[in-house]
Amino acid sequence: MVIFKVAKKSLLNRKATTLLTIFSLALSVSLLLGIERIRSGAKASFESTVSGVDLIVGARSGPINLLLYSIFRIGDATNNISYKSYEEFKDHSVVEWTIPISLGDSHKGFRVVGTNRDYFKFYKYSNDESLRFFQGNEFIKLFDVVVGSEVAKSLGYQVGDKITLSHGTGNISFQEHEDKPFTVVGILDRTMTPVDSSLHVSLEAITAIHVDWQNGAPPAPGEEITAEKVLQMELKPADVTAFLVRLKSRIAVFNVQREINSYDEESLLAILPGVTLRDLWNTIGIAEKSLMIVSILVFIVSLVGMVISLLATLNERRREMAILRSIGAKKRFIFSVLVIETCILTITGVLFGIASLYVGLLIFRPVLESQMGLTLGLFEPTENDYRYIVLVLVGSLLASIVPALRAYKHSLADGLVVKN
Amino acid sequence: MANQIVLHISDLVFSWPRSTAPLLNIDLLSVAKGEKIFLHGPSGSGKSTLLNVIGGVLEPERGKIEVLGKNFSELTSSRKDQFRGDHMGFIFQMFNLLPYFSAVENVVLPCEFSKIKSKRVLEHATSLEEEAKRLLTELRLSVEDLSHKNVTKLSVGQQQRVATARAVMGRPEIIIADEPTSALDSNIRESFLKLLFEECHKFEITLIFVSHDISLGTKFDRVISLCEINKANMSGQMEREFI
Numbered sequence: 105m106v107i108f109k110v111a112k113k114s115l116l117n118r119k120a121t122t123l124l125t126i127f128s129l130a131l132s133v134s135l136l137l138g139i140e141r142i143r144s145g146a147k148a149s150f151e152s153t154v155s156g157v158d159l160i161v162g163a164r165s166g167p168i169n170l171l172l173y174s175i176f177r178i179g180d181a182t183n184n185i186s187y188k189s190y191e192e193f194k195d196h197s198v199v200e201w202t203i204p205i206s207l208g209d210s211h212k213g214f215r216v217v218g219t220n221r222d223y224f225k226f227y228k229y230s231n232d233e234s235l236r237f238f239q240g241n242e243f244i245k246l247f248d249v250v251v252g253s254e255v256a257k258s259l260g261y262q263v264g265d266k267i268t269l270s271h272g273t274g275n276i277s278f279q280e281h282e283d284k285p286f287t288v289v290g291i292l293d294r295t296m297t298p299v300d301s302s303l304h305v306s307l308e309a310i311t312a313i314h315v316d317w318q319n320g321a322p323p324a325p326g327e328e329i330t331a332e333k334v335l336q337m338e339l340k341p342a343d344v345t346a347f348l349v350r351l352k353s354r355i356a357v358f359n360v361q362r363e364i365n366s367y368d369e370e371s372l373l374a375i376l377p378g379v380t381l382r383d384l385w386n387t388i389g390i391a392e393k394s395l396m397i398v399s400i401l402v403f404i405v406s407l408v409g410m411v412i413s414l415l416a417t418l419n420e421r422r423r424e425m426a427i428l429r430s431i432g433a434k435k436r437f438i439f440s441v442l443v444i445e446t447c448i449l450t451i452t453g454v455l456f457g458i459a460s461l462y463v464g465l466l467i468f469r470p471v472l473e474s475q476m477g478l479t480l481g482l483f484e485p486t487e488n489d490y491r492y493i494v495l496v497l498v499g500s501l502l503a504s505i506v507p508a509l510r511a512y513k514h515s516l517a518d519g520l521v522v523k524n
Numbered sequence: 525m526a527n528q529i530v531l532h533i534s535d536l537v538f539s540w541p542r543s544t545a546p547l548l549n550i551d552l553l554s555v556a557k558g559e560k561i562f563l564h565g566p567s568g569s570g571k572s573t574l575l576n577v578i579g580g581v582l583e584p585e586r587g588k589i590e591v592l593g594k595n596f597s598e599l600t601s602s603r604k605d606q607f608r609g610d611h612m613g614f615i616f617q618m619f620n621l622l623p624y625f626s627a628v629e630n631v632v633l634p635c636e637f638s639k640i641k642s643k644r645v646l647e648h649a650t651s652l653e654e655e656a657k658r659l660l661t662e663l664r665l666s667v668e669d670l671s672h673k674n675v676t677k678l679s680v681g682q683q684q685r686v687a688t689a690r691a692v693m694g695r696p697e698i699i700i701a702d703e704p705t706s707a708l709d710s711n712i713r714e715s716f717l718k719l720l721f722e723e724c725h726k727f728e729i730t731l732i733f734v735s736h737d738i739s740l741g742t743k744f745d746r747v748i749s750l751c752e753i754n755k756a757n758m759s760g761q762m763e764r765e766f767i
Contacts, residue, residue, distance in 0.1 A: 106636035110622075117624035423619050429581065430616075431690075432609015432637035434602045519576035520614060521702060 107437060110428070111444040118417060122449065125410045129453025132403040133496060134461040139399045140488050141465070142472075143392050145480040150385060153297045154348075156228035157377050158357050161185070161193065161364055162346035164371035168387070171380045174205055174346040177215040177298045180273060181207060184343035189370045193349065198356045201226050203348040206310045206341065209281070210273045214255045216303045218310030218344075224250070226350065229297045239263050240290035243306055246335060250290035254300035261288050269303075269313060271322075279322055281313040284331045296479055308339040315339070349374075403496065407503045410449055414442065414507035422514050423522045430520045438515045439508045446504030447497075454496055529590075530698060530730045531555040531578065536587030537756075538570075538577060546585065547573055549756040553748070557697070560724065560731045562741045565750030571734050574750065575702055578732070579612065580604030592697055610640040613691030613729075615720075617703040618680060620687035627670040627678070631656035631689045634696075641694025659689040663719050681712045688720055695727045702734045717743060 115122045154175050162170040163183035172178045184206075194202045203226055206218030217223075224235050224242050240263040243250050249269075251261055261267070265288045271279040286305065294300060312334045316323040323329070329337075351357055357376065364374035425438050462482070469480055533553040539546040547570045555561055565571045576582040577589065580596055581604075589596040592611055596604060613634065621630045632652045635642035642652065649655035657667045663685040670678070675686065684704055691699050701720070705713045717740070724731045733744065741747040 106633070109636075113622075113624040424622055427616075427620065427622060429605070430579065430608070430614035431634050432605055434605040436602070519572070519581040520579050521572040521575060521616065 107440055107444060111441050111448060114421075114424070114441070115445055115448060121413050121417070125406075125413050125449050126453045126456060128406040128409055129450060129500075130456035130460060132399070132406040133454050133457025133493075134464065136399045136403055136492050136496070137458065137461050137489055138464065139395050140486065140492060141461070141480055143396070144486050144488065146392070147385060149296055149479055151378075151381055152230040153381070154229060154377050155232055156226070156350060157348045158351045158354060159349040159361060159364070159374045160346060160377055160380075161349060161372055161374045164373045167373065167375040167380045168384050170346065170373055170375055171377065171384060173207060174348070175298065175377070177207070177217070177302060181345045184345050185347075185370060185372060186343050187341050189367065189372065190344050190347055192369075193364065194347070196360070198352050198360060200350045200352045202350070203227060204307060204344040205346045205348070206307055206343070207345040208273065209269045209271055209310065209313070211255075211267060211269050211303050212259060214252075214259075214301050214303055215273060215298075216249075216269050216305060216310075218305055218307045218341075220307055223304060227299070227348075229295050229299065233295070235295065235299065236293040238291045238293045240288070243289055243304065243309075245287075245289075246306065246309055246312055246339075247284060247286045247331065248289040248305070248309075249286040250292060250304040251288055252292050252300040252302045252304075253294040255303055256288075256291040261291070263288055263291065267303075269305075283328060284313050284334065296473075307341040307344065311339045311341045312337075403499070406453075407500055410446065410500070411503050411506050414445065414504075415510060418507060418511055418514065421511070422518055425511060425515045426518050426520055426522045429515060429518075435512060435515060439512045442508035442511050443501070443504045446500055446507070450497060450500035454493060528557040529554055530557045530559075530592060531732070532588070532590040533578075534588045536577070536584050536589065538573060538582065538584045538587075546756045548577070548584070548754055550574075550587070550753050551755065553753060555730060555732065557730055558724075558728045560721065560743075560745045561733065562744035562747045563732060563734045563750060564736065564738055564741060564747060565734075565754075566736055569750045570754060570756070571750060572702070575700055575734065578700065579614070580608050606638070609634065609638040611697045613693070613696040613699040615684070615687045615691045615699065615701040615704040618683070618707040620690070621675040621683055623674070623676045625675065627660065627665070627673075627675050627686045628653055628656045628667070630675060630686055631659060631693050634690060634693050638694060641696065644695050645693065656689065656693065659692060659723075660686065662723070663689050665689075680707050681709075681716065684708060684716060685719065688716075688723065692723045692727065692729070696729065698730045698732065699724060700732045700734070703736070704733075705740065706735065706737065713740075 160170060160174050162174060163181060163185050165182045169179060169182075173181050190202070190204055193199060201222055203223050204219055207215060209216040221242050227235055238253060238256075240250070249267065255261065266285045267288065268280050268282045268285050271281060286309070292299065315334055315337065316327060316329040349360070351360060361374045361376065364372050428437065465480060465482055469482065473479055531554065533550055536548055536550040536553075537546050538548040563571065563574075573582060577584055578591070580599070580601070591607070594607060599607060621627070622633070625633065635645055635652050645652055645655045649658065660667050660670065665682060665685055670686070675683065678686065684707070687704070691701075704720075705716055708716055720731070721743075723729070
């Protein structure tokens with residue numbers, strides 16, 4: 105078709121402008137799709153933090169707060185729940201399993217999670233993946249600790265290393281449980297979830313390191329109970345911070361939730377992790393949305409740039425259009441040439457944008473994964489990707505009307521003879 | 525068939541929108557097949573407008589324009605565009621060529637807009653390119669030289685000859701030349717005209733040659749002064765052209 109030939113050759117005749125226009129379109133398209141990719145990746149890894157849990161139970165506070173401290177290990181619980189309440193629901197007839205979580209201690213900025221061995225058995229993340237051991241195995245003895253992969257990596261721990269835990273969750277703690285050292289017995293595989301940044305000990309160990317504490321204060325001199333003595337004692341945890349519940353049948357979930365929320369003995373809160381995860385994502389989603397808006401604006405700017413560059417050349421091209429008219433080109437031909445030129449620019453821009461996105465992903469994916477725990481799909485375009493590409497194409501088609509209409513008007517005014 | 529009428533204009537009135545005085549008011553203009561007409565008029569006398577009307581780009585207010593027996597008032601504007609592409613060739617003063625096409629591509633171009641032209645060429649030649657090259661050679665251009673050069677780098681004389689080849693390509697019935705020699709030096713002006721005449725003669729093409737340079741008129745079959753046939757009020761035109 106002669107019209108494509110004219111459009112193509114005319115664009116190639118203006119190589120510098122054409123390349124710059126394509127470059128700016130490609131940049132904005134890869135920005136648009138890149139941010140979309142990061143967004144969906146972040147959302148996916150966010151939602152895969154915990155899996156297979158029907159209810160999360162903690163002391164009554166806000167659902168998001170409970171989710172944050174129990175799963176993401178961010179912030180602190182306002183209150184603990186008694187071990188008695190935990191046991192009551194643990195042995196509930198419709199409950200399949202529970203995982204207790206006891207928080208409040210840390211190690212060099214990493215959270216310590218007091219739990220039991222069910223944690224390694226039942227805790228699931230992503231698509232029903234279980235925790236696996238990179239080295240060693242579960243804690244058996246009282247002062248055993250299992251560390252997450254990030255902890256092991258950044259602190260350089262190996263199985264057999266001795267560590268001490270600190271009281272409180274700050275990075276710098278003045279109250280060390282240095283009298284009761286722990287031994288690393290296991291290192292977990294990477295999960296890309298907060299488990300990587302956690303240290304896991306038994307509930308009894310949490311009790312043990314606080315056994316001689318009074319009302320949250322370290323023991324007065326002379327009242328310390330040594331590690332050796334503790335081993336002889338029968339340790340029964342007084343409370344837990346939260347617990348995760350899996351039901352035998354999901355149908356019962358709302359009943360059990362209601363039962364927990366209206367528990368008489370203690371004020372408890374049970375949340376559905378999926379629902380609260382979504383609520384939380386929507387709360388922090390403002391940042392994501394503004395990123396998206398910025399990238400859409402960048403795209404609009406590059407569209408405007410393209411229209412300006414096309415408009416700028418139109419005056420010089422009046423003669424070209426008159427020649428085409430004299431040869432027999434119809435008025436709509438002149439209009440279409442500009443539309444097709446825009447399409448060529450945009451499609452090339454989109455293709456280059458996608459190509460550079462993939463190149464960028466290939467380069468930066470490992471970095472994002474190791475530094476930020478963000479797993480991004482490579483060649484798996486989402487539905488939104490297609491939506492954006494269609495939006496880009498439609499947008500530029502609409503934008504092309506501006507130069508096309510102008511060329512059309514010029515051509516009407518000029519006829520076959522362009523006045524100098 | 526020597527008296528076959530190619531172009532027949534009667535009672536033509538043309539005025540620009542929002543202008544009360546007509547720019548063109550022509551009672552009769554008739555051109556026979558194979559004629560070489562020299563249409564003369566000072567700048568601003570409505571030459572370009574008349575060419576646009578004959579080319580079917582501008583619509584007259586009233587009057588009849590018949591080209592090759594076709595009444596333009598019966599054709600839609602896109603039909604007229606096609607008609608122009610099928611039966612006419614144009615040569616302008618300068619910058620006749622599409623800068624991003626090679627000389628050969630420029631010459632072939634009319635055939636891409638007109639099946640009739642393309643068919644006519646292929647009756648005698650094996651390919652459009654071959655015919656384009658043949659025409660260029662006939663117009664004393666070296667196809668070899670042209671292929672290495674961007675058309676904008678050609679001399680004005682060369683460009684005008686490429687434009688002539690393009691106008692002749694596909695043997696249109698009418699060639700309209702709008703001041704094609706005014707940018708040429710006087711020494712090549714003669715030879716250019718000679719080549720143009722040769723081509724027109726060979727294919728029995730009617731030539732309408734527009735110029736303000738009256739000295740060229742003697743070489744044509746007929747000289748028509750636009751000022752004489754155009755009854756429109758000159759002052760009215762002046763107003764539009766110079767204000």
